[in-house]
Amino acid sequence: MRRLRRAGDHGPSLQKTPRYQLFRGASLAVGLTLSASALAGALEPAGLATSRTDLTPKDQARVLAVTRPTTDFSKPEQFELMQGGAGTSRRDANRDAFSQFSANITFEEEGNFKLGNALFRKNWVSSPSSTQASDGLGPLFNERACQNCHLKDGRGRPPEGDVGSTSMFLRLARDASSAEERAEIADHKVLNFPDPVYGSQLQDLAVPGLRGEGRMHVDYREQEVTLGDGSVVSLRKPSYSVDGLAYGPLDPYTTLSPRLTPPMIGLGLIEQIAPADILAHADPEDRNNDWISGKPNIVRDGLSGALTLGRFGWKAQTPSIREQAADAFAGDIGISTPEMPKSEGDCTTAEKACLAMPNGVQQRLGPVEAPPPVMDLVTFYSQNLAVPARRDLDTPQVLAGKKQFYEMGCISCHTPKFVTLRGTPNKAQAFQLIWPYSDFLLHDMGPDLADGQAVGEATGSEWRTPPLWGIGLTRTVNGNTFYLHDGRARSLAEAILWHGGEGRKARDRFAAADAADRDALVKFLESL
Template sequence: MRRIVDLLRRASRGWTPEQTSQPVMGMAGLFWPTASHLAVAGLIATLSPAALALAGDIPDLPSARTDLTEQDRARVEAITKPTTDFSKPEEYELMQGGAGTSRKRVNADAFSQSSANITFEEEGTFKLGNAIFRKNWVSSPSSTQASDGLGPLFNARACQSCHLKDGRGHPPEGNADATSMFLRLAREASTEEEKAERAEHKVLNFPDPTYGAQLQDLAVPGLAGEGRMRITYAEQPVTLGDGTTVSLRKPSYAVDGLAYGPIHPDTTLSPRVTPAMIGLGLVEQIHPADILAKVDPDDRDGDGISGRPNMVRDALSGELTLGLFGWKAQTPSIRQQSADAFAGDIGISTPEKPDHWGDCTKAEKSCLDLPNGVQERLGSVEAPSPVMDLVTFYSQNLAVPARRDINKQPVLAGKKAFYEMGCVSCHTPKFVTRRDAPNKAQSFQLIWPYSDFLLHDMGEGLADGQAVGDATGNEWRTPPLWGIGLTKRVNGHTFFLHDGRARNLTEAILWHGGEGQKARDRFAAAGAEERDALIKFLESL
């Protein structure tokens, strides 16, 4: 690996092919680059200097795609090149989820369709996974024999309770509950030992000593929930370039009714709404090299955008790998994301996270004294491997809906504005997934997620002050935009951003700060027609 990195660095310095092919000093002495080595070095034009530096620092981190032939590589480079023609839709743009794109009627179930290219047998597996995703877990002991183990402290009784119709969650509004939004609790390292754990990526951060990693407002009978999230909003008027006034609501968070004592003074509260589930399996099969090629932590190209990866430990292999999922890219795989949700949200143990009492802490003894739902004949955890297999498969194969209105002039004009305002600097339009994906349904698919899946400083306005792995309190992963225009149809609301503070897409854009400030300012300075066109483009995704 380090030999390849050395060759790449030679190429990056402008060395000629003859110079690049000179012997390289390796750990075992000199070696002469082969044709394949030089072919890899030829990919330097697609990699950022920061990506090379990162590859040199972390063993086995891919600096180039290893799954493609030279012919494939040329095809991928050509098809993913940003467009400059906004007079008509791009080829394959309608099918934003590749061959798995759902072409079914757009209705409230638009996010709950299976990938169109899975087999008949896999469709049965998908339906079984859907049944588990929807089922309500109950407290122990019970007569169900396969559904007990809830909590004892929890945020939801079912996966579907948080991921409403597999779509986007919302903050509590009026009499609505807070099931699809909760508070993450975390503090920074306070001892040398904890600092060492953080430095070695053994932990993402440290939970509150009493209330754990997230506030759980629900509990099984006989036990008190931890407390209730309280949100207050302050309206902030913003005047756009044409004189239009938009009001943004700035939230503040607190906890009422704490049942087990005070929260630690260093604990931060970070609100999170549940994101849409569509396209996760495709995102999982984007080659890491394609994401790392966009890394530019020092903004060497001077565009004001400094994307960074969140490198995290895979819970099963222990290897340092690229985080892809979650609001701060803190999770490397769908299976691990599912296991974390089972434990933290519902209080169900899995082979990946065998926490029978969920997020209960030693300070919550009354929680730990309650029975768990392990059935020995089914395994040593409450949701054994077959359950995890089904839920993971279901989550990997929720289809992305087809685009709409892509030929309409306002949508094309809005797409042009999206590019010219600089939105694509973070919201990368398209990728081609791995040739060697485990499931053919996700293999070598042209997809349009509109995300680079990297961390970006979004400014003080959106900061939560909570570090998660390599992500700082100001940084967030660029969220994918596919399906965003169907949020109201599926979920009955238009609340956006990590905490749902934005009541529509215009407000969401105006909250962008930090690395998103330039694009935000261009949007704010544009005329009403151009702004409306950009919104229509987003609504077509």
Template sequence: MRRALELLRAPRHLPFGCLIAGLLLTAWPATIFADAWADLSATRTDLTPEDLARVESVTAPTKDFSKPEDYETMQGGAGTSRKRVNADAFSQASANITFAQQATFKLGNALFRKNWVSSPSSTQASDGLGPLFNERACQNCHLKDGRGRPPLGADGTTSMFLRLARAASNAEEQATIARHEALNFPDPVYGTQLQELAVPGLAGEGRMSVTYTEEPVTLGDGGTVSLRRPAYSVNDLAYGPLDSATTLSPRLTPPMIGLGLVEQIHPADILAHADPGDRDGDGISGRPNIVPAETTGKPALGRFGWKAEAASIRQQSADALATDIGISSPEAPRHWGDCTEAEPACLAMADGVQPRLGDTEAPVPVMDLITFYAQNLAVPARRDVGGKDVLAGKRAFYEMGCAACHTPKFVTRRDTPDKAQAFQLIWPYSDFLLHDMGEGLADGQPVGDATGNEWRTPPLWGIGLTGRVGGGHAFFLHDGRARNLTEAILWHGGEGTKARDRFAAADAATRAALIRFLESL
């Protein structure tokens, strides 16, 4: 870590905080900033002016593609895993945590892998499953702590779910969204997510169905690529029809690596990249999703989830436990998971709360361990960063405009709760903002400030190891429709149209180099 921070000694000409504050004041009306983001600092309050200058210097986009940047291999900072690349590449602990913390990490890993059982059960610390659920363990969805996959024949859908929601339908609901007290509104019968499985004595809610239509795309050099367009529906609904206003949004489980580092990026650094009105005219108008933060009761900057709907790892973990598995926690005290009043048989089932352990099925000690585990899954080291084709692909990545949304670098805050994540130069390749990706990728489901066309820029670190970790599969985008990285790029629309078109128009060698660069991440 000490060596990596030598990078931060370079001077700069204008304090970083001044640039951020200036952008914020011109990008959004003062009333919005004051009301919604009162607790989000427009400047980095954790650094001295000298450190601000160093951070600005080290995170500036590179202009030299003749060689790797300093410490580019260590894309997760000092916590980067240098262990052998294999199927467990996403399951390693941060390299810079203490020996005692490694024990905590392993306990969290055990809970992440634990299969919950239905109540009542003799294994009282493990019961509380469902009653309606999608999986019995976190690890069963986040395969090897990596990316999920879409349904493959009879293999089921356990690592991709259908989110159910509708937009505000009246002035009162619109005001609730505007005050950042809710993200959207659930289906009145089936809740926020389709639950395909159920405990004994209860029927699952239904079954997701997906069909694909192949659509050929012609590239600039005459080659063709076939994209598959998905169509989603729900079969065998057990409790009546869905509401006519309910939208279906498929969500693939994302990789778990580097989450603790993302959590420690200062809000000012994320907001600095936002340009809602596209004032600079580059066609990119990323904006933040300000979301309810149940842990604090105040609006917060969303940075996790496909639409940046969660502000913290703890809240994201609690929501997943409640919605995917049906396990309650202090942050999401829903003992019956996603069951609704329209499903009385579900609500009549026994819950798994053990008063001697706490007043929820996953009490504070359990949530502490699961959260620590999720915060400390290491990012693997880059490979072949100095390869000729990798460097050529990196140049193409910048020149095509990919880095306008996939921001390469950040430096985490100094005042982190855990010093292992403090002041780290990291390379997530994301701005963590919402972008309109066009009608082709739209799900039509608003989530807080995110529209039905908008998605958070997903981090790219580790993307080249997707197949290795996923047992040979490599499906990309929010619903896994892309079967490789080329297809994923060609699905970009909206704000990604220019970059996509430049990629499609490039010669085969340039396209191959860009893919090679992505595979090195």
């Protein structure tokens, strides 16, 4: 693999290794906000390590130095171009910029990536069908293929005009309503409770002979914000409802949470950030009084049953890429997997016609519609979609914007750098210095962005800090510039101006800045 190894390992010599790969070790989080004893006490029930065990003291010192936020904005930092480490894609920044495989996987692995890509793009069909390896769709579903939601492996878009909601959906959930249910959440047995009729997700499509559950409806109201220099920005505030409910009303306590599909790049690298490095940024009690109190979402791993760190999803509710893929197969397409073997998908006991529909299980292929080889390949594909290289990172305006990003306090949540674990299942993700610009923690973003839906330890106003790498290629890849969890922001400036709660200080500094500084900060984001 293209990485620097410790003495005694068999790897490329320093003379033959590109400079951006000359790094070993893994990061220590900068500025530990909780004392070691307090953090350990808070996380003891989960059994999560609060310090790194894969680093020597020398490595720890070196990693601490390289991941410390810079104070020099006169030039790019070393290795900054390759924001996805040695796996960074150097291909042209075109519509396929998010669909490239990691540059440091083997030739054999490239074959597995391409097979996974084919399965990711595969359209599933309803049962019974002559294409027995492809049937099992639904019976209720949002789309027929993974790629139809993750458009070009990138960002989804909200329904608008004649554009449907295939890349944005509504999560349906309610809080606990009894002591028993509260105990289930406290024990991490469930994240929340689905609607008794419509389940955990609204599915607007259905196989022949069955009705979809209903359709998302969005209304927008424009509201003007006056910035410090007198310029005015119009923000659109959405409200959500469901049209054409097919099986009666929603439960009165069911909340609607819109979720835009996020980009797929860099997921395998995120999966290999040491939990201790993420947890070191947690400060749930705001002990340093900076008004930033990120906290982890501790969840139960659906595969092992152990408590672990959630790091994927808008509320950090999912611990691994494989579990995320299984959840999407079940909820979005209605396909059963070994991890989630419900062939009826999200059909509930109240939807009897749905439960009576045939499924796509072929006993000769196993007891589920997507057997282990399918999950292996889709997971591998999802783990190895490369992060594109930075662009224009040495221009004066981008460097000035980076300085504004730091000085306005954006890095309090959007942590610039990590280095992945030393021992990873795939060596392509090992020891990589990466630049995701996220702490992967939950933050209260205020009432304007709140969806009112608790997910595990995430409250109705808390969201995981989304990674920013690749955000500047949104228009190139997806032909739009819709941001935030529901796509309400039509530009990066609008996205910043929606920040409330823990993000309000940074938002206010951005709003008070002059136009040149705001433009520079946006140019910096567009270079990621």
